[in-house]
Amino acid sequence: MSVTDLRRAGTALTALGLLGLAMVYGLSFFWVSTESSQGIVQRIFYVHVPAAWTAFLGFAIAALASGMYLWLRDERFDRTALCAAEGGMVFATIMITTGPLWGRIAWGTYWTREPRLTLTLLMWFIFLGYFLVRRSSDSPERGKRYAAVTAIVGATLIPFIHVSVLWFRSLHPQPVVMRTDGGPALPGDMLALLLTSVAVFTMIFAGLFMLRYALEGLRHQVDMRGRAAAA
Amino acid sequence: MSLYLRQVRAIVWKDLLLELRTRERLVAMGAFAVLAGILFDYTLDTTRVQPEDVAAGLIWMTIVFGGLLGIGRTFHLEGQDAALQGVLMSPAPKDAVFFGKTLANFVLLYAVAVLVLGVFTFLFGLEPGGSVWMLLAALALGALGFVALGTLFAAVSSGTRMGETLLPILVFPLLLPMVIWGGVATGRLLDGRPVAEVAASLRLLGAFALVALATGAVLFRFVVED
Numbered sequence: 001m002s003v004t005d006l007r008r009a010g011t012a013l014t015a016l017g018l019l020g021l022a023m024v025y026g027l028s029f030f031w032v033s034t035e036s037s038q039g040i041v042q043r044i045f046y047v048h049v050p051a052a053w054t055a056f057l058g059f060a061i062a063a064l065a066s067g068m069y070l071w072l073r074d075e076r077f078d079r080t081a082l083c084a085a086e087g088g089m090v091f092a093t094i095m096i097t098t099g100p101l102w103g104r105i106a107w108g109t110y111w112t113r114e115p116r117l118t119l120t121l122l123m124w125f126i127f128l129g130y131f132l133v134r135r136s137s138d139s140p141e142r143g144k145r146y147a148a149v150t151a152i153v154g155a156t157l158i159p160f161i162h163v164s165v166l167w168f169r170s171l172h173p174q175p176v177v178m179r180t181d182g183g184p185a186l187p188g189d190m191l192a193l194l195l196t197s198v199a200v201f202t203m204i205f206a207g208l209f210m211l212r213y214a215l216e217g218l219r220h221q222v223d224m225r226g227r228a229a230a231a
Numbered sequence: 232m233s234l235y236l237r238q239v240r241a242i243v244w245k246d247l248l249l250e251l252r253t254r255e256r257l258v259a260m261g262a263f264a265v266l267a268g269i270l271f272d273y274t275l276d277t278t279r280v281q282p283e284d285v286a287a288g289l290i291w292m293t294i295v296f297g298g299l300l301g302i303g304r305t306f307h308l309e310g311q312d313a314a315l316q317g318v319l320m321s322p323a324p325k326d327a328v329f330f331g332k333t334l335a336n337f338v339l340l341y342a343v344a345v346l347v348l349g350v351f352t353f354l355f356g357l358e359p360g361g362s363v364w365m366l367l368a369a370l371a372l373g374a375l376g377f378v379a380l381g382t383l384f385a386a387v388s389s390g391t392r393m394g395e396t397l398l399p400i401l402v403f404p405l406l407l408p409m410v411i412w413g414g415v416a417t418g419r420l421l422d423g424r425p426v427a428e429v430a431a432s433l434r435l436l437g438a439f440a441l442v443a444l445a446t447g448a449v450l451f452r453f454v455v456e457d
Contacts, residue, residue, distance in 0.1 A: 070450075122404040125404045126404045126405070128400065133391055136392045145456060149383070149450045149454055153450065157408070157446070160408040161407050164408035
């Protein structure tokens with residue numbers, strides 16, 4: 001796919017995703033039934049959970065692509081990792097801002113030593129390090145390697161971080177969709193809206209990812225032309 | 232002794248000899264540990280908290296801060312006159328270099344960790360009593376995981392413009408397991424609880440150290456490639 005095609009597809013997907021997001025907002029305010037114990041605050045759920053899913057999707061792609069980059073040294077893997085990590089950062093930021101807002105009313109506290117909150121916050125900082133090593137390296141090639149190493153170490157140790165925080169008692173609700181015992185525990189309309197919202201968030205992520213990837217492709221072309229002109 | 236072990240030993244010996252001659256890192260880390268202990272002691276209002284209740288967490292944080300001070304300079308001396316290039320061009324595999332560097336750092340950090348434990352015992356009036364060997368074991372396991380990550384990221388940060396300033400941002404998020412399990416184990420042991428209550432924490436600290444060592448050994452070659 002050429003850079004132009006990628007940019008067009010990215011724009012279309014992002015626009016579609018944003019339309020879908022407006023629909024998700026409408027449905028979550030006016031259509032879906034109100035949760036009985038928490039009341040209307042629970043509606044933030046349809047933003048919080050899909051953002052979390054998308055953030056972890058982005059970080060997982062970034063870590064995998066980083067591994068592939070170190071292995072095969074193909075620039076495209078590094079570009080994939082960079083663009084996915086940026087997307088992951090954006091959605092992780094949404095997740096860690098909506099989480100405390102919800103928690104303040106549902107739990108009575110903005111912050112708690114809760115495993116999933118801690119995990120996301122630390123992921124956020126691990127990927128902050130990812131961007132910092134990238135930027136502060138003198139040669140771009142070295143920055144890419146350092147960043148890949150940072151992402152891989154982060155992904156390897158994440159299970160440990162998670163298990164260690166699980167030691168502390170958890171306030172966070174247990175999973176409601178992917179449960180070990182039987183099917184989803186959500187009423188039909190809530191589940192439908194949640195899954196729609198997850199699909200919409202994934203679409204926005206994919207659209208932004210494609211736009212970013214196309215931009216990196218253009219940057220690379222400019223770079224090559226600059227070098228050719230200088231030679 | 233196999234060739235690999237001799238190569239690791241040569242690196243460890245070189246690093247420790249350098250440290251023995253200059254004593255720069257050890258003095259810096261040791262002085263930091265003692266001074267941090269003194270300052271921590273005065274941050275506590277003893278009418279509100281009992282120093283022995285919070286000692287375990289402060290011990291680990293002092294080790295982390297003091298340790299990074301020295302570990303961040305692991306590759307500093309070798310950065311001059313391209314000495315690191317010489318080490319890397321030797322027949323020793325890159326992971327042997329990593330293990331050598333990590334072990335040398337471990338010796339330094341462990342010395343500092345024991346000093347920290349001593350300082351806090353002295354200043355905070357702790358009574359480790361019979362659990363002192365278990366405490367030393369907990370410190371050793373925690374320190375091992377810490378130096379493995381610290382050495383890997385010291386190599387990364389020394390190759391960037393930001394240098395050692397970058398190290399805490401890269402290492403701190405990964406240290407949470409060490410701080411939790413180390414803090415729990417140390418706290419309970421200082422409290423005189425039975426060893427069975429900390430066995431799980433010690434095993435997890437050990438597992439963390441092993442994974443950190445393995446990850447570092449695999450990825451180190453990509454950091455020092457050029």
